[in-house]
Amino acid sequence: xxxxxxxxxxxxxxxxxxxxxxxxxxxxxxxxxxxxxxxxxxxxxxxxxxxxxxxxxxxxxxxxxxxxxxxxxxxxxxxxxxxxxxxxxxxxxxxxxxxxxxxxxxxxxxxxxxxxxxxxxxxxxxxxxxxxxxxxxxxxxxxxxxxxxxxxxxxxxxxxxxxxxxxxxxxxxxxxxxxxxxxxxxxxxxxxxxxxxxxxxxxxxxxxxxxxxxxxxxxxxxxxxxxxxxx
Amino acid sequence: xxxxxxxxxxxxxxxxxxxxxxxxxxxxxxxxxxxxxxxxxxxxxxxxxxxxxxxxxxxxxxxxxxxxxxxxxxxxxxxxxxxxxxxxxxxxxxxxxxxxxxxxxxxxxxxxxxxxxxxxxxxxxxxxxxxxxxxxxxxxxxxxxxxxxxxxxxxxxxxxxxxxxxxxxxxxxxxxxxxxxxxxxxxxxxxxxxxxxxxxxxxxxxxxxxxxxxxxxxxxxxxxxxxxxxx
Numbered sequence: 001x002x003x004x005x006x007x008x009x010x011x012x013x014x015x016x017x018x019x020x021x022x023x024x025x026x027x028x029x030x031x032x033x034x035x036x037x038x039x040x041x042x043x044x045x046x047x048x049x050x051x052x053x054x055x056x057x058x059x060x061x062x063x064x065x066x067x068x069x070x071x072x073x074x075x076x077x078x079x080x081x082x083x084x085x086x087x088x089x090x091x092x093x094x095x096x097x098x099x100x101x102x103x104x105x106x107x108x109x110x111x112x113x114x115x116x117x118x119x120x121x122x123x124x125x126x127x128x129x130x131x132x133x134x135x136x137x138x139x140x141x142x143x144x145x146x147x148x149x150x151x152x153x154x155x156x157x158x159x160x161x162x163x164x165x166x167x168x169x170x171x172x173x174x175x176x177x178x179x180x181x182x183x184x185x186x187x188x189x190x191x192x193x194x195x196x197x198x199x200x201x202x203x204x205x206x207x208x209x210x211x212x213x214x215x216x217x218x219x220x221x222x223x224x225x226x227x228x229x230x231x
Numbered sequence: 232x233x234x235x236x237x238x239x240x241x242x243x244x245x246x247x248x249x250x251x252x253x254x255x256x257x258x259x260x261x262x263x264x265x266x267x268x269x270x271x272x273x274x275x276x277x278x279x280x281x282x283x284x285x286x287x288x289x290x291x292x293x294x295x296x297x298x299x300x301x302x303x304x305x306x307x308x309x310x311x312x313x314x315x316x317x318x319x320x321x322x323x324x325x326x327x328x329x330x331x332x333x334x335x336x337x338x339x340x341x342x343x344x345x346x347x348x349x350x351x352x353x354x355x356x357x358x359x360x361x362x363x364x365x366x367x368x369x370x371x372x373x374x375x376x377x378x379x380x381x382x383x384x385x386x387x388x389x390x391x392x393x394x395x396x397x398x399x400x401x402x403x404x405x406x407x408x409x410x411x412x413x414x415x416x417x418x419x420x421x422x423x424x425x426x427x428x429x430x431x432x433x434x435x436x437x438x439x440x441x442x443x444x445x446x447x448x449x450x451x452x453x454x455x456x457x458x459x460x461x462x
Contacts, residue, residue, distance in 0.1 A: 070379060070382065070383055070386075072383060072386075072387035073387075074387065076386075076387050078382065078386050078387075080379070080382070090375070091375070094368075094371060094372040094375045094376075095372065097365075097368030097369065097371060097372050098368060098369050098371070098372020098373060098376075099372075100372055100376065103375075103376055103379050104379065126364065127361060127364070130358060133357065133358070134328075137325075137328030137329065138328065138329050140325060140328060140329070140371070141325040141326065141328050141329020141330075141331055142329060144321070144322070144325045144334075144375075144378075145325075145329075145331065145334055147375075147378055147379075147382070148301060148311070148334050148335065148378075150382060151301065151309065151311070151378070151381060151382060151385065151420075152301055152303060154382065154385055154386050155301075155303075155307075155309050155385050155420035156303035156304075156305065156307050156309075156420070189382075189386035189387070
C-alpha cells in the first residue's frame with residue numbers, strides 16, 4: 001500500500017519547514033518526537049487508504065496531492081476534498097482519535113511524498129505539545145468548514161450551475177480541459193449520463209465543444225454567468 | 232441569547248455523571264476545572280448560536296435537544312445533526328480550536344439544560360486531561376462520520392427514497408406525524424414545493440393521508456419498500 005524508501009530520506013531533512021506552525025517547535029523532546037516521522041512515497045493513482053481500512057498513522061503531505069472520495073453502495077462517487085503540500089487529512093485525524101476505520105478512500109493524483117507519525121507518537125505529541133495541537137485542530141476546523149460548504153453546494157445548488165463552476169475551475173489557465181465525463185461525475189457526485197446530458201446542452205448553446213477525453217471552453221463568459229446565477 | 236439561572240444550579244451537582252467518560256476523572260485539578268462549568272438553560276425554539284457568531288464556550292447538553300442546521304444564500308435550509316443529552320457539538324469544538332465563527336445555526340427543539348466551559352478552561356482541559364481529550368475527539372470522530380453519511384445521503388439517494396425514510400423515522404411509534412411540509416423540506420434540504428409534490432404522489436398511491444400540519448401513514452410497508460429500494 002505504501003513504501004518507505006532509502007532514497008527519499010533526503011526529503012526528511014527539516015521536512016517540517018513545510019509546516020510553518022510545526023517549524024516553530026523549539027529543540028527539545030517534542031521536536032525529537034516529530035522527527036521520528038517516517039518518509040513515504042506513492043506513485044500517481046495509488047490508493048493511500050480505502051474505506052473500511054484501519055488507521056494507524058498520521059500523515060503529513062510534503063509534495064503532490066491526494067484526492068479523498070466517497071463511494072455509494074451503487075458505485076457512484078463524490079470527491080470530498082484534496083490534501084496538498086503542508087496539509088494533513090481530517091479523516092485520518094478523526095479515525096486516530098475515535099479508533100474507527102476510514103469511512104472514505106484516498107487516492108494520489110500525482111506522485112506524493114509524505115511523512116507518517118505512528119499512532120503512539122501522534123498521541124504523545126497531542127498530549128504534550130500545544131503547537132502540535134494547534135496544527136492538528138486548525139486543520140480540523142478548516143476541513144470541517146470545507147465539508148459544510150460541500151453539503152451546501154450539493155444540497156442547494158443546481159447541477160448545471162455546479163458543472164459550470166467546475167469547468168471554469170478546471171479550465172483556469174487553459175480553455176482545454178482533459179477530463180472524462182465519468183471523472184466530472186465523480187467530482188460532482190453525479191452520474192456519468194447526467195453529466196453527459198448537461199455537457200451536450202452546454203455544447204448546443206455554443207458554450208463548450210466536446211471531443212474524446214477533452215472539453216474546450218468556447219464561451220467562458222456564458223459559463224461564468226450561469227455559475228454566478230441564482231442557485 | 233442564553234441564561235445562567237440560580238434555580239438550575241441543582242442540575243450542577245455531579246452533572247458529569249451524564250457523561251460516562253468524564254465521570255472517570257479522579258478528584259484533582261482536572262476535575263476541579265471541569266466543575267467550573269456554568270449551567271445554561273434555554274426554552275424551546277431558542278437560538279443557541281447563529282451562523283457568523285463568535286464561539287467562546289464549549290457546550291455539553293444535559294437535557295433536551297438542539298438542532299444544528301445550515302441555511303443557503305437563498306434561504307433554503309438543511310438539518311445537519313442534532314445534539315442530545317450526554318453530547319457536545321462538533322461545530323463548537325471546531326470553532327474553539329480554529330478560532331472561527333460558527334458556520335451554521337443551533338436551535339433548541341425543546342427546553343434544554345446544558346453546561347458551558349469557558350474557552351480557556353476548555354483549552355486547559357484539552358492540554359492536561361487525556362480523558363477529556365478522548366471525550367472531545369471521540370465525539371468529533373462520530374459527528375464527522377454522521378456528516379459524511381449526510382453527504383452520501385443527499386448526493387446518492389433520490390429525494391422520494393429519503394422522504395420515505397424520514398416519514399418512517401418520524402412515524403416511529405405512531406402513524407400520525409405532526410409536521411409541516413416546510414419542516415420536512417428543512418429536514419431533507421429540499422424546497423417546500425418539491426416535498427409537497429412528493430407527498431401528493433405518496434397520497435395518490437394510498438401510502439399516506441395529508442391534512443393540515445399532519446401526515447397519517449396508511450401503508451408503512453410500501454414506504455419501507457421504497458426506503459430500502461435501490462437508491
